[in-house]
Amino acid sequence: MAADYMDWLRREGRIVIVGASLAGLRAAETLRAEGFAGELTLIGDEPYEPYDRPPLSKSVLLGMASPHRTELPHRLDIDAKWRLGVPATGLDLTAKRVKLADGDEVQYDRLLIATGVRARPWPKEDEARLTGVCVLRTRDDAADLYQRLKAGPRRVFVIGAGFAGSEIASACREMGIPVTVAERAGAPLVGALGGVIGAVAADLQTEHGVDLRTHVTVTSLEGDSVGRVRAVHLSDESVVEADVVVVSLGSQRNTEWLTGSGLGAGPRGIACDAGCRAFDFRGIVTDDVFVAGDVARSPHALFGYQFLSLEHWGNAVAQAETAAHNMICRGADRRPHLWMPAFWSSMFGVNIKSVGVPPMGDQLMITQGSPAERRFVGVYGYQGRVIAAVSFDNTRWLEFYARQIERGAPFPVEYPTVDRRPENRQPVAADFPDPSLPTHGPTVTLSGYSPADQQLVFHPARH
Amino acid sequence: MPQASLFRQITDFANRADPYPLYEELRKTPVLHEEDGPYVISSYYDIEALLHDPRISSDATNVAAAGDDELSGPEATGLPPSFIRLDPPEHDRLRRIANSSFGPPHRPRRIENMRGELGEIVTGLIDGFGDARQIDLVDEFAYPFPVTVICRLLGVPREDEPRFRAWVDPIVAGLDPDTRTSAESERTAQEARLQLGMYLNGLVEQRAREPRDDMLSDLVNSRGPDGAMTTMEVLSTSVLLLIAGHETTVNLITNGMLTLLRHPEVLARLRNDPGLSVRIVEELLRYEPPVQIVPQRTCIADIELRGVTIPKGSRIWLMLAAGNRDPERFKDPERFDPDREDIQHLGFGSGIHSCFGAPLARLEAQIALSELARRLENPRLVEDPPPYRQNAVLRGPRHLNIAFDGLR
Numbered sequence A: 001m002a003a004d005y006m007d008w009l010r011r012e013g014r015i016v017i018v019g020a021s022l023a024g025l026r027a028a029e030t031l032r033a034e035g036f037a038g039e040l041t042l043i044g045d046e047p048y049e050p051y052d053r054p055p056l057s058k059s060v061l062l063g064m065a066s067p068h069r070t071e072l073p074h075r076l077d078i079d080a081k082w083r084l085g086v087p088a089t090g091l092d093l094t095a096k097r098v099k100l101a102d103g104d105e106v107q108y109d110r111l112l113i114a115t116g117v118r119a120r121p122w123p124k125e126d127e128a129r130l131t132g133v134c135v136l137r138t139r140d141d142a143a144d145l146y147q148r149l150k151a152g153p154r155r156v157f158v159i160g161a162g163f164a165g166s167e168i169a170s171a172c173r174e175m176g177i178p179v180t181v182a183e184r185a186g187a188p189l190v191g192a193l194g195g196v197i198g199a200v201a202a203d204l205q206t207e208h209g210v211d212l213r214t215h216v217t218v219t220s221l222e223g224d225s226v227g228r229v230r231a232v233h234l235s236d237e238s239v240v241e242a243d244v245v246v247v248s249l250g251s252q253r254n255t256e257w258l259t260g261s262g263l264g265a266g267p268r269g270i271a272c273d274a275g276c277r278a279f280d281f282r283g284i285v286t287d288d289v290f291v292a293g294d295v296a297r298s299p300h301a302l303f304g305y306q307f308l309s310l311e312h313w314g315n316a317v318a319q320a321e322t323a324a325h326n327m328i329c330r331g332a333d334r335r336p337h338l339w340m341p342a343f344w345s346s347m348f349g350v351n352i353k354s355v356g357v358p359p360m361g362d363q364l365m366i367t368q369g370s371p372a373e374r375r376f377v378g379v380y381g382y383q384g385r386v387i388a389a390v391s392f393d394n395t396r397w398l399e400f401y402a403r404q405i406e407r408g409a410p411f412p413v414e415y416p417t418v419d420r421r422p423e424n425r426q427p428v429a430a431d432f433p434d435p436s437l438p439t440h441g442p443t444v445t446l447s448g449y450s451p452a453d454q455q456l457v458f459h460p461a462r463h
Numbered sequence B: 001m002p003q004a005s006l007f008r009q010i011t012d013f014a015n016r017a018d019p020y021p022l023y024e025e026l027r028k029t030p031v032l033h034e035e036d037g038p039y040v041i042s043s044y045y046d047i048e049a050l051l052h053d054p055r056i057s058s059d060a061t062n063v064a065a066a067g068d069d070e071l072s073g074p075e076a077t078g079l080p081p082s083f084i085r086l087d088p089p090e091h092d093r094l095r096r097i098a099n100s101s102f103g104p105p106h107r108p109r110r111i112e113n114m115r116g117e118l119g120e121i122v123t124g125l126i127d128g129f130g131d132a133r134q135i136d137l138v139d140e141f142a143y144p145f146p147v148t149v150i151c152r153l154l155g156v157p158r159e160d161e162p163r164f165r166a167w168v169d170p171i172v173a174g175l176d177p178d179t180r181t182s183a184e185s186e187r188t189a190q191e192a193r194l195q196l197g198m199y200l201n202g203l204v205e206q207r208a209r210e211p212r213d214d215m216l217s218d219l220v221n222s223r224g225p226d227g228a229m230t231t232m233e234v235l236s237t238s239v240l241l242l243i244a245g246h247e248t249t250v251n252l253i254t255n256g257m258l259t260l261l262r263h264p265e266v267l268a269r270l271r272n273d274p275g276l277s278v279r280i281v282e283e284l285l286r287y288e289p290p291v292q293i294v295p296q297r298t299c300i301a302d303i304e305l306r307g308v309t310i311p312k313g314s315r316i317w318l319m320l321a322a323g324n325r326d327p328e329r330f331k332d333p334e335r336f337d338p339d340r341e342d343i344q345h346l347g348f349g350s351g352i353h354s355c356f357g358a359p360l361a362r363l364e365a366q367i368a369l370s371e372l373a374r375r376l377e378n379p380r381l382v383e384d385p386p387p388y389r390q391n392a393v394l395r396g397p398r399h400l401n402i403a404f405d406g407l408r
Ligand SMILES: Cc1cc2nc3c(=O)[nH]c(=O)nc-3n(C[C@H](O)[C@H](O)[C@H](O)COP(=O)(O)OP(=O)(O)OC[C@H]3O[C@@H](n4cnc5c(N)ncnc54)[C@H](O)[C@@H]3O)c2cc1C
Pocket: A018, A019, A020, A021, A022, A023, A024, A043, A044, A045, A046, A052, A053, A054, A055, A056, A057, A086, A087, A088, A089, A114, A115, A116, A117, A136, A137, A138, A164, A254, A257, A292, A293, A294, A295, A310, A311, A312, A313, A314, A316, A342, A343, A344, A345, A346, A442
């Protein structure tokens, strides 16, 4: 019976993907590669073919890549119906229908939700509407910000020093544009990497001429008589004149369209099981609705079954592939999504990469290199085991630390390594801010119950 | 007669032409330790892991301390170790300075810009076969081509080749585990290295006065964020680049042509589609890697691998060529198949010491093989297997006699 259904589904079923970006495209390709021959529909609210976002805050701002030229390469012909430029507005789980803003409805046998996140806007709407106040999430955002930077602003003001904000500040400095960065926490990147690494990032910014203001919040944006932004007011009562303000306060999950659908979707994303199957609001797993990418929140065995939301490019790809695979195969052939979290960024000429879940770490130890040289590997420990690692310009060692995380290797790290300096032998507090404070930047959100101190053996899948 | 140990059989010249059955045998004991020999690692995943393991050192002094020969700290050689025999942070610093005159981000197009020039050299060499109906590919093509290229890139006069070859040969022989056991050959190698360094010093001094557009000038005049190399560092770096820049590519091209002649259907496809050379070269790097073994590693802490504890201070041999045919990693690994879905390999190593010259080696081999395929009419092997070079580490034919009907 079930087998018959699966054969039928693969042959002539209808699969709908909402969210036509990285996760959506990779899922579509995987479906075809694994033999799905039925009808495939991709629904996206942006008018563009899927494009890549990481370059938007890097090479695009420097004019080294056009914002219109970051399309994702198609790895194979997916023969899909594209419904671009039209948002999905609702979901009827019982009738298996997606409602579209143009009034259309699309029927599915299997649904994949990959609607990602959007930039958190400046909360005061009238101020957010001032000319020169921008966010950076989409291709249009990038084109707009690039034009503004190219026009040679007197000063750019970045609100929020997460990865995106810091990358934007870096681009400004590279173009010789004066830039001020305001951060509520004590240093850039603290939400993602903690205070110790944050301090290194802070030095990096100030060395490159960023006017970095920490422990402050922006209280208001001031416009001129024709509605252009002209100054930023801070909680320490200072005022900074700027003609471009980039709001970089992290993201919000695109789940509103699912309100009332009965799916377990909300501001923290859409909860799903390790096989990418969405939960309904009662916590019961659905069988025909799958989730992948930034919008998903799924439990991970390596990290105490925490429900992780990973705003990571690599996660979107891996989760999409797993979801697509599971959508069209029988129960016993399903795979769990147990991807090792990994994130990269580049700013001020430094390549930053992390593996594992740094914000779970309570301690940090520099195991190789030296923060003073901006070239090092730091390892995060959580209750006596290695839980994450970060590298500044030292990417090639991270594979090793990823394996240590998989093995639940003990922390602190006792063994000697090449490039271990005498000053770096001691673990210190990793110094993450109080988790109830808002943090931002494409990183990890920890949410959900964490059974403390799991001793587990992890066997990663090898392809 | 007792069977010689697996390890001895691999270094034994008698098995040079086809070591792959031995490698297969080796993989049955993925962490092999015989008597006082090194720990020999032969599975793909283990090698890959150890190449990224910060408890594994490449530092010449650590390696020497672990070895049984009274080798050769830096003092004994006169030239300091090149970055291939150093750990970070020194390794990183020297490699970065060297790279700033070779590749991205500072010279992103240096290699690609040589494409036309490489094509001309290849054409010249093939035209030089003239009316011959048989050539030794090694002497007439696979050796002179990369030598000419590395000479131009570094700025070493091509006509000095007979001089430096006299020093390069003993240095390369010193890398061979068979001859290496003799302290005598070790001393010869170190002496040759010093001589080669002295020779290059003449050029380096001259470039310091009058820089040109070549790597020797860049190395001696580098003033980046990492500072400058000392003169001795410039010398050991250029010795390394000069040797690594051609000794391995010779084998890549020769092994490549040998493999193609053994797979005429692939050769025929390449003749019509030079673009296929990209995949062919990648698959070659897996199937017949020019560097078969990485013997210069020591562990500086106890390492547990597959239930075996490799004690701190042990020597480790990473059998790249065995890992490249590991069925745990590759489907049908003994098959030469440029159409493989994910051609990956350990041919250039991995981790911080992954081959510095890889982009150049790739381009050289792609151009060489596609041009040979295009121009040789009906090429065929005169003897199979061909005679091999002594070396087990840098493995490749010493001669490759090819007969053909003419040039296109
Ligand atoms: C500027 C920037 C830089 C980044 N840099 C890095 C980096 O260096 N490294 C890294 O690992 N990650 C980085 N990321 C994160 C990475 O881009 C994301 O993790 C990845 O794009 C997630 O893919 P996704 O498909 O899940 O979501 P998205 O790419 O956000 O795609 C979701 C799509 O769904 C659409 N959508 C939303 N709601 C609806 C609806 N109701 N109906 C139809 N369509 C809808 C959205 O408009 C969007 O097109 C960066 C992100 C940004 C914005």
